[in-house]
Amino acid sequence: MSRASPFHVVLLILSLSCAPSAHANVEAAQLLLKSAQAHNASGRPVEAEQTARELLSLASSLGDPARQRLGAAATFHLGVALRSQGRHADAEPVLRDALKRQMDAWGKTSFQAGAVETELGICLTSLGRLSEGAALLRSAVAHLDSARNEDALPQTYKARGMLARTLIQTGEDEEAEHLLRSVLAAPPGGQAVERWRGYAQINLAMLRNRQHRHAEAETHARAGLALAEKHLGARHGNTNEALYLLGLSLLKQDRLDEAEAPLRRSVEIQRQRGTDHDYGSKSQSYLYLGGVLEAKGNLAEAEQLLAEAKELASANGSRPAQLNTLRQYADFLSRHGREADALPLFRQATEASDRLFAQTRGVDETARERLLQHNFPIYAKAVSNLLRLHAKTREPAHAREALAEVSRTQSRLFTEQLRVAAAARFREDRNFRRLEEARADAITEEIETSRRFTLLGRLDPVSGEALLAVPSDDPLVRPRQDADLRARLAAWRKAQSARKEAETALWNDYPSYMELQAPRPVTVEDLQQRWLRPGEAALAYFLLKDRLAIFVVTQNRFRLVTSPAGREEITRLVSAARKPMEQGGMAALKNLDPAVLHQLYTHLIQPVAEDLQGVERILAVGDGTIHTLPLEMLVTRWGEAERKAYAEAGKKGDLSEYAALDYAGGHYRISYWPSLAALAYQRGQARPQARFKRQLVAFADPVFEDGEGTVPAATRAVLTNLGGLNRGAIRIPRLPETADEAREAAAILGGRHDLYLREEAREARAKGKDLGDARYLHFATHGLLGGEFSQLKADQGEPEARTRSLAVVAEDADAPASPGKKADRGQPSLVLTLVGNEAGEDGLLTMGEVIERMQLNADLVVLSACNTAGEHDTAKTGEGFAGLTRAFMHAGARGLLVSHWSVESQATKDLVVETFRRLKAGKSADLALAEARNQLRTGHSRTLGVSQAHPFFWAPFVHVGD
Numbered sequence: 014m015s016r017a018s019p020f021h022v023v024l025l026i027l028s029l030s031c032a033p034s035a036h037a038n039v040e041a042a043q044l045l046l047k048s049a050q051a052h053n054a055s056g057r058p059v060e061a062e063q064t065a066r067e068l069l070s071l072a073s074s075l076g077d078p079a080r081q082r083l084g085a086a087a088t089f090h091l092g093v094a095l096r097s098q099g100r101h102a103d104a105e106p107v108l109r110d111a112l113k114r115q116m117d118a119w120g121k122t123s124f125q126a127g128a129v130e131t132e133l134g135i136c137l138t139s140l141g142r143l144s145e146g147a148a149l150l151r152s153a154v155a156h157l158d159s160a161r162n163e164d165a166l167p168q169t170y171k172a173r174g175m176l177a178r179t180l181i182q183t184g185e186d187e188e189a190e191h192l193l194r195s196v197l198a199a200p201p202g203g204q205a206v207e208r209w210r211g212y213a214q215i216n217l218a219m220l221r222n223r224q225h226r227h228a229e230a231e232t233h234a235r236a237g238l239a240l241a242e243k244h245l246g247a248r249h250g251n252t253n254e255a256l257y258l259l260g261l262s263l264l265k266q267d268r269l270d271e272a273e274a275p276l277r278r279s280v281e282i283q284r285q286r287g288t289d290h291d292y293g294s295k296s297q298s299y300l301y302l303g304g305v306l307e308a309k310g311n312l313a314e315a316e317q318l319l320a321e322a323k324e325l326a327s328a329n330g331s332r333p334a335q336l337n338t339l340r341q342y343a344d345f346l347s348r349h350g351r352e353a354d355a356l357p358l359f360r361q362a363t364e365a366s367d368r369l370f371a372q373t374r375g376v377d378e379t380a381r382e383r384l385l386q387h388n389f390p391i392y393a394k395a396v397s398n399l400l401r402l403h404a405k406t407r408e409p410a411h412a413r414e415a416l417a418e419v420s421r422t423q424s425r426l427f428t429e430q431l432r433v434a435a436a437a438r439f440r441e442d443r444n445f446r447r448l449e450e451a452r453a454d455a456i457t458e459e460i461e462t463s464r465r466f467t468l469l470g471r472l473d474p475v476s477g478e479a480l481l482a483v484p485s486d487d488p489l490v491r492p493r494q495d496a497d498l499r500a501r502l503a504a505w506r507k508a509q510s511a512r513k514e515a516e517t518a519l520w521n522d523y524p525s526y527m528e529l530q531a532p533r534p535v536t537v538e539d540l541q542q543r544w545l546r547p548g549e550a551a552l553a554y555f556l557l558k559d560r561l562a563i564f565v566v567t568q569n570r571f572r573l574v575t576s577p578a579g580r581e582e583i584t585r586l587v588s589a590a591r592k593p594m595e596q597g598g599m600a601a602l603k604n605l606d607p608a609v610l611h612q613l614y615t616h617l618i619q620p621v622a623e624d625l626q627g628v629e630r631i632l633a634v635g636d637g638t639i640h641t642l643p644l645e646m647l648v649t650r651w652g653e654a655e656r657k658a659y660a661e662a663g664k665k666g667d668l669s670e671y672a673a674l675d676y677a678g679g680h681y682r683i684s685y686w687p688s689l690a691a692l693a694y695q696r697g698q699a700r701p702q703a704r705f706k707r708q709l710v711a712f713a714d715p716v717f718e719d720g721e722g723t724v725p726a727a728t729r730a731v732l733t734n735l736g737g738l739n740r741g742a743i744r745i746p747r748l749p750e751t752a753d754e755a756r757e758a759a760a761i762l763g764g765r766h767d768l769y770l771r772e773e774a775r776e777a778r779a780k781g782k783d784l785g786d787a788r789y790l791h792f793a794t795h796g797l798l799g800g801e802f803s804q805l806k807a808d809q810g811e812p813e814a815r816t817r818s819l820a821v822v823a824e825d826a827d828a829p830a831s832p833g834k835k836a837d838r839g840q841p842s843l844v845l846t847l848v849g850n851e852a853g854e855d856g857l858l859t860m861g862e863v864i865e866r867m868q869l870n871a872d873l874v875v876l877s878a879c880n881t882a883g884e885h886d887t888a889k890t891g892e893g894f895a896g897l898t899r900a901f902m903h904a905g906a907r908g909l910l911v912s913h914w915s916v917e918s919q920a921t922k923d924l925v926v927e928t929f930r931r932l933k934a935g936k937s938a939d940l941a942l943a944e945a946r947n948q949l950r951t952g953h954s955r956t957l958g959v960s961q962a963h964p965f966f967w968a969p970f971v972h973v974g975d
Contacts, residue, residue, distance in 0.1 A: 042071050042083050049090040056250055056286075058097035065091035066483045069468065078118070085114035085125070088468075093132050095467070099328060101139045103471060106464030108133040124165040127156035131172040138179045141332030141369045147183065150176035154192075170196045170209035174216055181220050182333060183373055184383030193217050204244045211240025212251055218258040223387075227265040234259035253282045257298035260305070269305050276302035280318070283325075296322040296334055300341045307345065319345055323358075336365040340391050347394065352402040359395035363421055366391050367532045382426065392422045397557055400575060412573035416564045417534035419555045423634060423688030439526055448522070452515035459512055462505035470498045524697070535689040540566045544696050548629035552621070553689060554636045556580040561616060565624040572624050578616045580637060586613050587638040590646070594914040594965050599668075599957070602965050607659060607674055610964075611651035618647060618677055630939060631683045632692060640687075643913055643971050645678025645946070646964040667953075672962035678946060684908070684939045684972045687899070695907070695975060708764040710784055711791040714752035715774040715846040715856075717745040745844065751793035754877065754922040758791060758929040774846045776854045780866040789932070790871045790906070793925070795844040796878025796897070797857065841897045843878060863900035873938050874906040877916070877925050877970075898973055908938050908974035919956050920966040924949050939972040946970075 045068040052061035065087050072083035092108035095101075112129040119125040130153035138146030154176055157169040173192045180189035196213040199206070214237030221230035238255035245251055256279040263272035279298035299322035306315040319342040326338040343358035366388050373381050396418050403411040439445040470481045479502045485491045520527045535544075540551055545568050555562040561576040561583060578586075586609055593605040617639065618625070625631065633644060648655075655674065662670035686692045752770050759766040767787075769778055774794070784790060847856035876897055898911050910928065912921075924945050931941035949967045953960055961967060 038071065038075055039079060042068060042075070042079070045071065046083070046086055046090070049087070049094070053090060053093050053097065056097070056248075058094040061090060061094035062098070063483070065094055066468075070483070081114070082118045085111060085118045088114055089129055089132070091468075092129075092136075096132060096136045096139070099139075099331065100471075101136050101331070103463075103467045104136050105133070105140070106460050107467055108136055109460065110464050110468075122156050122159060124157050124160035124162050124168065127153045127160065127165070127172065128168045130156065131168065131175060134172075134179070135175050138175075138182070139331040139333070141365075142372045143179060143183050143369070144373050147176065147179045150179055166199075166202065167205035167209055170199070170206065170213070174209055174212045177213075177216050178219070180380075181216065181223065182384075184380040184387060186220060186224065189220060190217070193220075207240055207244045208251065211237045211244065211255075213237075214240065215251060215255050215258060218255070218262065222258065222261055222265065225265070227262045230262035231259060231266070234262055248282050248286065253279050253298070256282070257301055260298065261301045264301055264305055264308075269308055273302070273305050276305060296325040296338050299325065300338060303341075303345070312349065316345065332365060332369060336362060336369060336391075339365065340394075343398070344394055347398040347401070352398050352405070355398050356402065359391075359398055362391050363395050363418060367421060371532055385426070389422065392418055393557060396555060396562065400557075400560070400562060400573075403573065409571070412564075413537045413571065415562065415573060416553065416566070416571075417536050419553060419562070419564065419636075420535040420689040421532070422555070423553075423636070424691060439523060445519075445523055445526075448515055448518050452512060452519065455508055455512035455515055459505065459508035462501065462508045466498070466501040466505045469494070469501060472502075532690075535693050537566055537571050539693060540689070541568050541571070544693050545632075549632055550625060550628040550630075551632045551634070551689065551692070552625075553634040554617070554639050556583060556636045556639070563617070563621055565621045567624075567628065570624065572621065574620045576616045576620055583613075583616065584638045586616075587642050590642060591914065594969070597915065597965075599959070602668060602963055603663075605671075605964065607648045607651055607655070607671075610646060610648040610674075613642070614647035614649055614677060617644065618681075619649075625681065629682065630937075631681050632686055633683050634686050634689055634692075640685075641913060643678075643964075643968045644683055645676060645681070645943075645971075646968040647677040649675045649677055649680065667959045668963045669960040671964070672950070672960055674962075676964075678943065678968070682939050682943050684974065686974065687902075691902070695902075704786065705788040706786040707766055707788065708762040709759050709766040709789045709791060710769075710787040711755035711758065711766070711793065712769045712774040712779060712843075712845060713755035713791070713793040714747070714749055714770050715794050715844065716771050716849075717747065717844070717847050745795060745847075748794065748918055750918055750922050751877070754793050754925055755791060757926045758789075761926070761929050761933050762789065763933070772846055772849060776845045776856055776858050776862075779843075779845065779858050780862055785868050785870045785905070787869075788872050789929070790869065790874045791877070791925075792843050792858075792875070793877045793922075796876065796912075797842040797844060841900075843876070843897065860897055860900040863897065864903050867901075867904040869901070869905035871906050873908045873910065873932070874901045875910045875925060875928075876901070876912070877910070877921050878912070902974060906974065908972060910938070910942060910970050911973055912969040913971065914965075914969050916969050917954065917956065917966055920949060920954060920961055921970075923952070924967065924970060942970065942972050 045064055049061050049064040049068060052058070052064060069084060069087035069091060072080055072087050074080075075083060088107060088111035092104050092111050095104035095107060108129060112126060112133060115123065115125045115129050130149045134146045134149035134153060136146075137143075137149065140146075150172060153172040154169070157165055157172050160169075173196050177189040177192040180186070180192070193213040193216050196210055199210070201207065201210070214233045218230045218233035218237060221227070221233060234255050238252065238259060241249060241251040241255050256275040260272045260274075260276035260279065263269075263275075276298050280302055283298065299318045303315040303318035303322070306312075306318070319338075322338045323342050326335040339358050339362035343355040343362055346352075346355035346358065370381070370384065370388070373384060396415050399411050399415040399418065402408070403415065466479075470479055472479060479498050481494055481498055485494055516527070524533075545551060545566065547568060549567065551564070551566040553564040553566075555564075557579060558581075559577075559579045561578050563574050563576065565572045565574075589606065589609045590613060593601045593603075635642070658673050659670045662673060755768050755770065759768055769775070779792075842857040842859045845856050845858055898909055901909055910925075924942075927945035927948055928938075928941045931944050932938065936944070946967045950962050954966065
């Protein structure tokens with residue numbers, strides 16, 4: 014026998030508390046509640062809706078506590094019925110009302126409230142509001158677990174399963190699997206318990222398919238199918254879902270004939286059930302069966318199924334399902350040469366993906382990054398479709414749209430962080446507060462008026478007319494019902510209008526804030542009319558599997574070109590170019606092959622060289638590994654004459670062979686940006702008028718060890734945890750030349766300055782709120798890339814090159830220090846004074862502390878440490894510059910100088926000092942850096958006695974921002 018539901022307990026209490034004269038109505042209510050529950054449990058939501066509305070009407074005629082508790086139960090079942098029909102927008106206000114009623118009746122932490130939180134969480138997740146949905150489902154799990162009520166076990170397992178499903182969507186696989194395993198580990202129970210154990214198997218099948226572990230997915234799908242058929246029947250939604258997940262796992266294993274049978278059965282179930290049932294993602298079996306038939310060459314039926322899937326997903330209201338369906342259908346059309354037909358579907362898909370991602374704010378950032386990676390193919394295929402369409406039609410509009418789509422992929426998390434920071438500053442703006450309060454009030458009113466309308470009726474999806482849910486047969490009552498319904502609809506639409514009016518005003522005055530909720534792409538028109546300055550060109554790259562797209566935009570020109578080198582080839586070449594720099598030492602530096610640098614030039618710059626003629630400044634936005642490469646080091650010519658000259662000069666053995674090469678840096682001034690959106694944001698922000706009280710604030714030559722040569726215990730613990738040392742000792746060499754670097758910069762700039770050297774270079778000073786009046790901010794110390802350490806060991810017989818990287822060296826000089834499990838959790842940091850710090854300070858200025866504690870208005874921040882650009886050559890997420898670069902831009906820096914690899918300290922000092930000399934002369938930061946580079950290339954390393962013409966010395970630093 015199945016367990017009694019929490020709402021049967023409600024009726025037992027009510028029947029004992031009512032007067033005899035009220036028993037008849039309570040008994041009628043009991044029958045209605047049982048009926049509504051049975052309809053919902055059996056997958057009959059239309060019948061459940063009708064019964065719940067009747068119960069709600071009856072409950073309103075009772076006295077308390079019957080009215081309160083029966084009304085709560087009726088509203089709950091009405092919300093479940095609406096959600097189960099895919100009417101999620103209608104269900105949300107009803108379930109919110111049910112949650113309030115249940116909390117009033119039973120308490121905020123009751124299992125009755127937990128049941129409603131579960132349904133509301135499912136509803137919000139289906140609407141694409143994954144962060145809100147996950148929060149409600151977590152609350153539901155906590156409340157149901159704490160109830161320790163055996164009758165609530167099925168609801169507990171349901172909440173865990175639904176939370177797990179949401180976490181799978183947001184990429185939080187480990188926690189999702191833990192929840193599902195906890196359900197499977199529970200002892201077997203009755204039908205209600207076994208239903209959710211089966212659902213856990215179904216969710217594990219979904220997870221394994223997403224992880225491309227399709228054989229395991231098949232096992233879980235078969236287990237879930239057996240439990241669903243046994244306890245719920247052959248036509249239940251869980252049975253259907255198990256069938257299409259089984260079909261998918263077989264399809265992905267190329268077992269097409271085996272996959273077709275369960276998928277056809279799933280489609281048949283859905284066609285029999287009609288459209289008034291929501292299986293959460295009922296369009297999926299149509300998609301997967303379409304995939305099987307496409308693979309078998311039956312394109313006509315495959316397309317018919319994909320078209321049906323699109324209509325089902327649209328009617329269903331589940332936004333993740335709509336996104337997946339649009340993506341699959343568009344991809345099908347594009348694969349078969351129908352790019353024009355695919356175009357509107359790709360547009361809808363990328364816009365839907367943007368909205369869904371915006372609604373995950375509050376989810377763990379690592380999980381959101383995984384979600385970006387999961388959804389990246391949507392954008393890549395949309396761009397690829399536009400490129401093919403452009404090649405066929407030569408229509409400029411397609412090229413322009415391709416750039417807009419590319420802008421959606423660039424540095425999403427960082428751009429959002431910038432907008433969040435702006436939103437925080439807007440709180441001090443009276444007009445912003447007024448508009449946001451008006452919008453919040455309108456949203457509250459819209460939710461309430463929507464709830465009141467939905468309790469009485471619904472909108473016809475075709476005509477848009479208001480329809481009564483339970484029209485009366487009484488000719489005297491019906492007109493009052495109709496008038497009441499029209500009045501409720503008018504109030505709802507008035508609230509919608511007020512919300513839209515406030516949002517329009519916010520879009521006009523505070524677009525960066527509104528783009529947090531509804532991101533907009535950057536267009537060619539935006540760049541040409543608003544963001545680019547005379548003499549500038551935006552140069553944006555997009556890597557696809559089989560090609561590279563290059564976009565050039567100036568104020569009066571736009572061009573798209575493609576190169577046949579795809580992601581794998583560019584990644585290989587960039588890795589080959591960076592490897593000698595990362596290894597260091599003379600032997601490795603001699604391995605830098607000019608042919609590789611020239612190949613990269615032919616792919617990245619040569620195709621648009623004519624478009625860049627006459628351009629004074631390039632604003633470069635990379636993609637993938639291109640973000641990790643200074644374009645200035647690319648070699649423009651590598652013919653027979655250049656090869657001979659290079660070979661002859663190489664006989665000297667001092668790296669002077671690199672002096673005669675023609676580098677791109679000699680032809681172009683380049684500033685780098687994480688994304689086109691970051692460029693638009695930065696230039697669109699109204700900054701406070703610069704009133705610099707100090708020309709320079711510098712932190713240099715920190716103290717790393719106390720008098721006995723050791724790092725304090727607390728700081729050593731932090732460094733050891735970050736580096737994961739097994740038996741190593743931390744040795745941090747002093748950088749005395751950094752103090753000279755800071756002093757010379759201050760002398761060149763003149764005016765007021767503050768130099769924090771040795772013991773004064775403290776973390777607490779850097780995090781103070783008084784750096785906003787400094788024009789230039791300079792950190793000259795070791796840099797620590799989160800979780801990354803390198804063992805610095807001079808080549809045998811060669812002088813040691815001191816670099817500005819944190820060295821972690823094992824006690825055995827020949828044994829490398831091994832990063833431990835926590836290495837990847839370390840935040841990028843600048844190493845400041847490690848001794849004598851205040852309580853709570855460890856001497857490491859981390860990325861998080863820069864974001865949270867620093868408020869800057871600097872024209873330029875110079876990070877003359879190693880690898881402060883922050884991206885590895887394995888970068889794949891499109892996030893662009895990472896770590897400290899992001900952090901200082903977030904804190905308010907207009908521009909930065911950052912490095913791409915561990916830098917030789919004396920060369921860095923010379924480069925930074927010469928850059929400041931040119932800044933003092935009034936030159937822009939990018940020009941000052943370019944001229945300083947050119948001067949450095951003509952010199953010799955005093956430390957190593959070799960030519961500084963090698964890019965290792967002059968190329969690591971790049972200018973980011975304005």
